[in-house]
Amino acid sequence: MVPSEHSANNRGSNLILSIKNKTLAVLALLSVLSQPAFAADNQLTAEEQADGWQLLFNGKDMSQWRSFKQPTVNEKWQIEDGAITLTAGGGGDLISKESYKNFELTLDWKIAEVGNSGILILADEKGKYIYSHAPEIQILDNERHPDNKLDTHLSGSLYDMIASPVASHKKAGEWNSTKIRLENSALTIWQNNVQTAKVTIGSTDWNSLIAKSKFASWPGFAAAKEGHIGLQDHGDKVWFKNIKIKELN
Known part of the structure; x- marks a missing residue:
């Protein structure tokens, strides 16, 4: 009689323990599933892969770039802590090996104190300098760099053409995000999820902006319909990571 009761008690305890373990396992699974599908640095989520996104930098090498x-x-461009890094001026501008026409580009960047750099699109190699033909999205230490006196030269601006809201920029040494969408010449720029510029290349508005800018007398500026992505060497230390692109159409 006693052994039988003992056995029954054990079976009851084991059943309760089993139910508890299964409940904890289900709760743990639900917790994981409820988390957003963020990718680690320089990786794509499953959703991004399915949606056609591609990495332009894997955090380990610059095989998709050249000067x-x-x-x-150039050796002055190095990889530091999983970021493409201009370690010193004189490295020249980087360009993607592939060229793009309609695309959405996202990346993260940070700039050193008193630093200046930029992201260029539709870059060709017809001119002496990359910026002679390619539109630039400005990167700047807004607080300290002397170029901060012009609104159209602040970080996130379509350089010398459309001013960016100052509030969208994080201070030097902090990571910022930029998104650029170009589709059938319609260009939209975001910095830290704030839209900073929107214009159609070649439109009346575009031509008016060009006429008021330094590019008015630059033949061939923004004439290319397809081109490389560029990362600018302006002589200051700058870091880039999570560079992702999705071709449109």
């Missing part, structure tokens, strides 16, 4: 008008990457 402007050069077959390889």
Whole structure:
């Protein structure tokens, strides 16, 4: 009689323990499933892969980049802590090996104190300098760099053409995000999820902006319908990571 009761008690305890373990497992699974599908640095989520996004930098090498008008990457561009890094001026501008026409580009960047850099689109190699033909999205230490006196030269601006809201920029040394969408010449720019510029290349508005800018007398500026993505060497230390692109149409 006693052994039988003991056995029954054990079976009851085991059943309760089993139910508790299964409940905890289900709760743990639900917790994981409820989390957003964020990718680690320089990786794509499953959703991004399914949606056609591609990495332009894997955090380990710069195999998808080269220096402007050069077959390889200048040694002053290095990888530091999973970021493409301009360690010193004189490295020249970087360009993607592939060219793009309609695309959405996202990336993260940070700039050193008193720093200046930029992201360029539709870059070709016809001119002496990348910026002579390619529109630039400005990167700047807004607080300290002397170029902060012009609104159209602040970080997130379509350089010398459309001013960015100052509030969208984080201070030097902090990571910022930029998104650029170009579809059938319609260009939209976001910085830290704030839209900073929207214009159609070649439109009346565009031509008016060009006429008021330094590019008015630059032949061939923004004439290319397809081109490389560029990362600018302006002589200051700058970091780039999570560079992702999705071709449209």
